[in-house]
Amino acid sequence: MTENLKNNLLIRAAFSQPTERPPVWMMRQAGRFMKEYWDIKNRYSFLEMCKTPEIAADVTMLPVDLLGVDAAILFSDILVTGEAMGGQLSFEQGVGPRFANPIRSYADAEALRTNVLDKLQYVGDAIRVIQQRLQGMIPLIGFAGAPFTVLSYLVEGGSSKDFKRTKLLLHNEPELAHIILQKIADVTVDYLNMQIAAGIDALQLFDSWALALSWDDYEIFSHRYNAYIFSKLQRNGVPVISFCKGSSVFAPLMATAGPDVISVDWNADLRQVKDNLPGGIAVQGNLDPFVLYADKKVIKEKILHLFERMRGQDGFIFNLGHGIMPDIPFDNVKYAIEVVREFSY
Numbered sequence: 001m002t003e004n005l006k007n008n009l010l011i012r013a014a015f016s017q018p019t020e021r022p023p024v025w026m027m028r029q030a031g032r033f034m035k036e037y038w039d040i041k042n043r044y045s046f047l048e049m050c051k052t053p054e055i056a057a058d059v060t061m062l063p064v065d066l067l068g069v070d071a072a073i074l075f076s077d078i079l080v081t082g083e084a085m086g087g088q089l090s091f092e093q094g095v096g097p098r099f100a101n102p103i104r105s106y107a108d109a110e111a112l113r114t115n116v117l118d119k120l121q122y123v124g125d126a127i128r129v130i131q132q133r134l135q136g137m138i139p140l141i142g143f144a145g146a147p148f149t150v151l152s153y154l155v156e157g158g159s160s161k162d163f164k165r166t167k168l169l170l171h172n173e174p175e176l177a178h179i180i181l182q183k184i185a186d187v188t189v190d191y192l193n194m195q196i197a198a199g200i201d202a203l204q205l206f207d208s209w210a211l212a213l214s215w216d217d218y219e220i221f222s223h224r225y226n227a228y229i230f231s232k233l234q235r236n237g238v239p240v241i242s243f244c245k246g247s248s249v250f251a252p253l254m255a256t257a258g259p260d261v262i263s264v265d266w267n268a269d270l271r272q273v274k275d276n277l278p279g280g281i282a283v284q285g286n287l288d289p290f291v292l293y294a295d296k297k298v299i300k301e302k303i304l305h306l307f308e309r310m311r312g313q314d315g316f317i318f319n320l321g322h323g324i325m326p327d328i329p330f331d332n333v334k335y336a337i338e339v340v341r342e343f344s345y
């Protein structure tokens, strides 16, 4: 797949090869800040959208057609692995994701299934439909949730502000936590290898809530499982991006897990992060998504400042430090992408 791409800026940057300008895509680029997303969302539930390949493809293509990004990202969610393993998942408007049967005991953990690829075939089907639509124009990014972040939803039963139950589990019952994490990691390996076989061009592992952890707990309960996953991928030229909120702290450890790219939150100076990484590891990021609420003049200044900091650096993918919020003006997102596309070093 990858060698036939018309626009392979993202792949080159991910492998730390020279590019004329940084490639751009944005986390949550297919979402509620777009009127066209709501036109579809008003007719189907979120999970119906994910599980119907033609609809998932329609939504994946929205930012490609309307924004001119340098990469598409599969329309799905990180929690579909948890659902396939036995979690009763729903997404309610205004509530967010919910697992109705949270994991609280050894019996719950033992009941989690691990041979679940048959339940995730709709994702492979969506990838094939999207690739037919993309026609090699730009790369398609596949993804999965990292074991720690998926565990946090399975244990809390949904989103959490403080991850109290999750941390209680890690601290009081670490053996139980490791059983759950290993099961999620095994499913994630199968799931990502299936996505590669179905034709994705790059992969991102989302460990969104790693920031909740101390350095030691991150190492034991998150990093080790991410490293295990990366070591088991049949990559075939597919670059791997490792994202977490907390990457400004954890980047040196993340680098040892074997990713090609580290996606950095907005707290750190991206150049400093890059300078402290081993050669050959690219960075992605790291504009504060809240900048996209600001005046266009400010948006441009902040992007150009970041590009100035990254001058002379191969291995840089422009992105936000986290996802686009639903109420960010569409025009501002489009403008930010134009600023990047018109830039050249």
Ligand code: CP3
Pocket: 026, 027, 028, 029, 030, 031, 032, 041, 046, 073, 074, 075, 076, 077, 078, 079, 091, 093, 095, 096, 097, 143, 159, 206, 208, 322, 323
């Ligand atoms: O980036 C993209 O455009 C691709 C699609 C994508 C979604 N979720 C669609 C989605 C991706 C890559 C994700 C990943 C995801 N899902 C993460 C990791 C990224 C991150 O933001 O840290 C997380 C933590 C989730 C879990 C999740 N899914 C939450 C917490 C929520 C509800 C809160 C929220 O932001 O809406 C979702 C729902 C969800 N996933 C929506 C979309 C478009 C909104 C669904 C709706 O229309 O109501």
